Amino acid sequence: MTATxxxxxxxxxxxxxxxxxxxxxxVWHGNYVTYLEDARxxxxxxxxxxxEDFMRQRxxxxxxxxxxxxxxxxxxxxxxxxxxxxxxxxxxxxxHRYEIRRSSDSxxxxxxxxxxxxxxxxxxxxxxxxPFVEAVRERWRRNEIKVAxxxxxxxxx
Amino acid sequence: MTATxxxxxxxxxxxxxxxxxxxxxxVWHGNYVTYLEDARxxxxxxxxxxxEDFMRQRxxxxxxxxxxxxxxxxxxxxxxxxxxxxxxxxxxxxxHRYEIRRSSDSxxxxxxxxxxxxxxxxxxxxxxxxPFVEAVRERWRRNEIKVAxxxxxxxxx
Amino acid sequence: MTATxxxxxxxxxxxxxxxxxxxxxxVWHGNYVTYLEDARxxxxxxxxxxxEDFMRQRxxxxxxxxxxxxxxxxxxxxxxxxxxxxxxxxxxxxxHRYEIRRSSDSxxxxxxxxxxxxxxxxxxxxxxxxPFVEAVRERWRRNEIKVAxxxxxxxxx
Amino acid sequence: MTATxxxxxxxxxxxxxxxxxxxxxxVWHGNYVTYLEDARxxxxxxxxxxxEDFMRQRxxxxxxxxxxxxxxxxxxxxxxxxxxxxxxxxxxxxxHRYEIRRSSDSxxxxxxxxxxxxxxxxxxxxxxxxPFVEAVRERWRRNEIKVAxxxxxxxxx
Numbered sequence: 155m156t157a158t159x160x161x162x163x164x165x166x167x168x169x170x171x172x173x174x175x176x177x178x179x180x181v182w183h184g185n186y187v188t189y190l191e192d193a194r195x196x197x198x199x200x201x202x203x204x205x206e207d208f209m210r211q212r213x214x215x216x217x218x219x220x221x222x223x224x225x226x227x228x229x230x231x232x233x234x235x236x237x238x239x240x241x242x243x244x245x246x247x248x249x250h251r252y253e254i255r256r257s258s259d260s261x262x263x264x265x266x267x268x269x270x271x272x273x274x275x276x277x278x279x280x281x282x283x284x285p286f287v288e289a290v291r292e293r294w295r296r297n298e299i300k301v302a303x304x305x306x307x308x309x310x311x
Numbered sequence: 312m313t314a315t316x317x318x319x320x321x322x323x324x325x326x327x328x329x330x331x332x333x334x335x336x337x338v339w340h341g342n343y344v345t346y347l348e349d350a351r352x353x354x355x356x357x358x359x360x361x362x363e364d365f366m367r368q369r370x371x372x373x374x375x376x377x378x379x380x381x382x383x384x385x386x387x388x389x390x391x392x393x394x395x396x397x398x399x400x401x402x403x404x405x406x407h408r409y410e411i412r413r414s415s416d417s418x419x420x421x422x423x424x425x426x427x428x429x430x431x432x433x434x435x436x437x438x439x440x441x442p443f444v445e446a447v448r449e450r451w452r453r454n455e456i457k458v459a460x461x462x463x464x465x466x467x468x
Numbered sequence: 469m470t471a472t473x474x475x476x477x478x479x480x481x482x483x484x485x486x487x488x489x490x491x492x493x494x495v496w497h498g499n500y501v502t503y504l505e506d507a508r509x510x511x512x513x514x515x516x517x518x519x520e521d522f523m524r525q526r527x528x529x530x531x532x533x534x535x536x537x538x539x540x541x542x543x544x545x546x547x548x549x550x551x552x553x554x555x556x557x558x559x560x561x562x563x564h565r566y567e568i569r570r571s572s573d574s575x576x577x578x579x580x581x582x583x584x585x586x587x588x589x590x591x592x593x594x595x596x597x598x599p600f601v602e603a604v605r606e607r608w609r610r611n612e613i614k615v616a617x618x619x620x621x622x623x624x625x
Numbered sequence: 626m627t628a629t630x631x632x633x634x635x636x637x638x639x640x641x642x643x644x645x646x647x648x649x650x651x652v653w654h655g656n657y658v659t660y661l662e663d664a665r666x667x668x669x670x671x672x673x674x675x676x677e678d679f680m681r682q683r684x685x686x687x688x689x690x691x692x693x694x695x696x697x698x699x700x701x702x703x704x705x706x707x708x709x710x711x712x713x714x715x716x717x718x719x720x721h722r723y724e725i726r727r728s729s730d731s732x733x734x735x736x737x738x739x740x741x742x743x744x745x746x747x748x749x750x751x752x753x754x755x756p757f758v759e760a761v762r763e764r765w766r767r768n769e770i771k772v773a774x775x776x777x778x779x780x781x782x
Contacts, residue, residue: 169780172676173496173662177366177544182487183374184348187341191644205643206702209334216384217340222377230491231677233780307778309640309704326623329519330505330653334701339644348487362486363545387648388520390623464621466483466547491680497688498662501655523648531654534693541687 159294161239164197164301166308167257168234175230186222190252190266192310193238200301201240202290203248211286212275215248219269226256226263233257235305242294246272246283316451318396321354321458323465324414325391332387343379347409347423349467350395357458358397359447360405368443369432372405376426383413383420390414392462399451403429403440473608475553478511478615480622481571482548489544500536504566504580506624507552514615515554516604517562525600526589529562533583540570540577547571549619556608560586560597630765632710635668635772637779638728639705646701657693661723661737663781664709671772672711673761674719682757683746686719690740697727697734704728706776713765717743717754 174185198204208215228234235257241249247269254264272280272287283291293299331342355361365372385391392414398406404426411421429437429444440448450456488499512518522529542548549571555563561583568578586594586601597605607613645656669675679686699705708724718740725735743751743758754762764770 167780171659171662171781172490172666173498173659175491176486177489177491177493178371179491180373183377184341184344184487187344188642188644191341191642195643214335216337216381218381220340220377220379220381224373224375224377227373307780309778310642328502328505328624329509329647330502330655332648333643334646334648334650336648341644345485345487348485352486464623466481466621467485492685494687497691498655498658501658505655528649530651530695530698532695534654534691534695536691538687538689538691 159242159297161241161251162197162201162294162299162301163237163239164193164200165235165237165305166193166196167305168192168236168308168310170228170230170232170234172230179230181228181230183222183224186224186228186254186264186266187220189234189236189254190238190250190268192308193236193252194250194268196306196309197238197240197250197301201294201299203240203287207286211284213280213284213286214273214277215270216273217268217270220266221268222264222266224264226261228254228256228263234263235260236308246280246287248272316399316454318398318408319354319358319451319456319458320394320396321350321357322392322394322462323350323353324462325349325393325465325467327385327387327389327391329387336387338385338387340379340381343381343385343411343421343423344377346391346393346411347395347407347425349465350393350409351407351425353463353466354395354397354407354458358451358456360397360444364443368441370437370441371430371434372427373430374425374427377423378425379421379423381421383418385411385413385420391420392417393465403437403444405429473556473611475555475565476511476515476608476613476615477551477553478507478514479549479551479619480507480510481619482506482550482622484542484544484546484548486544493544495542495544497536497538500538500542500568500578500580501534503548503550503568504552504564504582506622507550507566508564508582510620510623511552511554511564511615515608515613517554517601521600525598527594527598528587528591529584530587531582531584534580535582536578536580538578540575542568542570542577548577549574550622560594560601562586630713630768632712632722633668633672633765633770633772634708634710635664635671636706636708636776637664637667638776639663639707639779639781641699641701641703641705643701650701652699652701654693654695657695657699657725657735657737658691660705660707660725661709661721661739663779664707664723665721665739667777667780668709668711668721668772672765672770674711674758678757682755684751684755684757685744685748686741687744688739688741691737692739693735693737695735697732699725699727699734705734706731707779717751717758719743
């Protein structure tokens with residue numbers, strides 16, 4: 155019997171922009187979707203599941219489900235640590251869980267989850283993981299994937 | 312015994328912008344949050360629960376939960392009919408359900424739900440609906456609220 | 469000698485969104501670029517020079533110059549009338565001039581100008597207007613293009 | 626006679642996001658306004674002229690003029706070096722000049738300029754630099770302001 159491989163996690167640090175906060179100095183709720191994507195993509199680049207990897211293989215991985223729980227507001231000027239964790243799946247989809255914490259005191263502000271399916275180049279739903287994803291999963295299963303453990307400044311600006 | 316008042320619904324029609332679609336001609340998933348807000352706000356203006364109504368009363372109604380299910384992609388150039396329905400609640404929160412349909416053939420593309428809580432002017436959680444909301448609920452209960460039934464072009468651009 | 473054909477103008481009306489204003493209740497300056505595009509595209513759809521028209525012909529018309537003068541701030545809740553005017557050019561480029569006025573009192577808030585060049589399907593600069601643009605220019609020269617004179621709600625939301 | 630103090634410059638490096646590129650893989654022209662703001666704000670934080678500095682003093686510095694020249698397109702996946710340079714002014718306004726270069730080969734993609742005026746807490750136009758800005762100018766004049774010379778990853782994400 156094999157244990158489920160643990161999630162692959164990565165954290166990016168970003169600063170809330172002036173334009174992202176509203177009249178009340180609070181980040182507009184839709185802006186968090188970008189924060190999630192920044193962390194997911196930064197993780198994907200490290201493990202071989204970035205947008206570029208998918209495009210190179212002519213596969214697409216559209217988001218089919220998005221959930222966000224807003225516990226405390228992020229405010230203008232806050233630094234945020236956004237952690238994306240890819241959770242092992244047996245069926246061909248990607249599920250990421252997220253935590254957004256205020257950097258100054260690690261207060262948990264937001265949790266989220268996204269689900270992606272895989273589409274073949276012809277747009278049909280993939281019923282199996284394609285080879286390039288299987289290769290990543292094999293390394294994951296063998297615990298051979300190393301993700302930068304420490305928080306890094308988001309490469310997106 | 313009183314039946315639960317039916318949802319209050321309103322539909323806005325909008326056109327997908329060039330800048331809202333990605334490399335694949337598909338709307339980026341985060342842009343739908345704006346579509347939802349446009350429909351929710353257009354409904355709110357009609358029933359007395361708009362952003363302005365809340366600000367005037369110095370209450371806030373932050374979104375605490377957001378869920379989106381993407382069934383089929385909206386594409387560049389599509390016209391979309393976005394319906395927001397405010398669902399009756401006994402406790403002081405607002406729950407809206409949404410449907411986004413392609414105008415040309417009424418195909419259902421996206422469903423969504425948002426939950427908002429109410430905050431007093433001092434930022435504390437409201438444990439009862441404030442009077443200006445109760446007044447709306449009273450009219451709702453009496454079936455006195457008329458919402459424009461037909462689809463209108465979104466006032467937001 | 470032929471007189472220069474007068475500009476082709478169209479006005480869209482839009483409402484400033486909550487998310488478009490900042491801490492001070494003032495629209496963030498970058499958001500106006502979208503307002504300009506909404507008016508330019510609404511004009512383009514009417515005269516046969518929309519994004520779709522260009523894509524169908526496999527030509528591109530990238531913006532190479534953008535200028536904005538902000539005279540008075542647009543604020544949350546304002547309705548804005550955005551007028552785009554395509555100005556006749558002898559050489560293969562498109563120049564639009566813009567005025568953004570507050571709908572309530574016609575106060576001029578912003579003026580702007582964009583310049584676009586034309587690129588062939590292979591990405592090279594067009595040194596002449598392509599036939600589908602020449603056809604529009606011929607109708608323009610003959611004063612055969614009718615643009616909706618009255619302000620319409622922006623189709624973009 | 627005193628020479629004009631040289632510009633104060635700072636460069637941030639950012640990565641073009643998937644959502645920032647269009648159908649053609651090219652960054653939508655309006656997104657550059659955010660890139661400029663990221664560089665300007667990162668410079669402002671270092672020299673004491675950030676949004677926070679202005680808010681603390683209850684002054685505002687709205688942008689009144691924005692110009693962008695697009696020479697070559699930024700594309701999805703490009704890393705960009707965005708340099709903001711504050712140019713010395715004798716009269717109470719701020720003028721920044723910008724260069725956006727592709728990091729891989731230093732190709733110049735975009736140049737830009739923004740002009741800001743200063744508003745007193747009551748909203749009236751400042752006819753002199755306020756004391757907190759004069760303090761910065763005095764240090765600038767004496768060549769006492771050190772800005773991080775090397776390119777840093779943008780703190781905004």
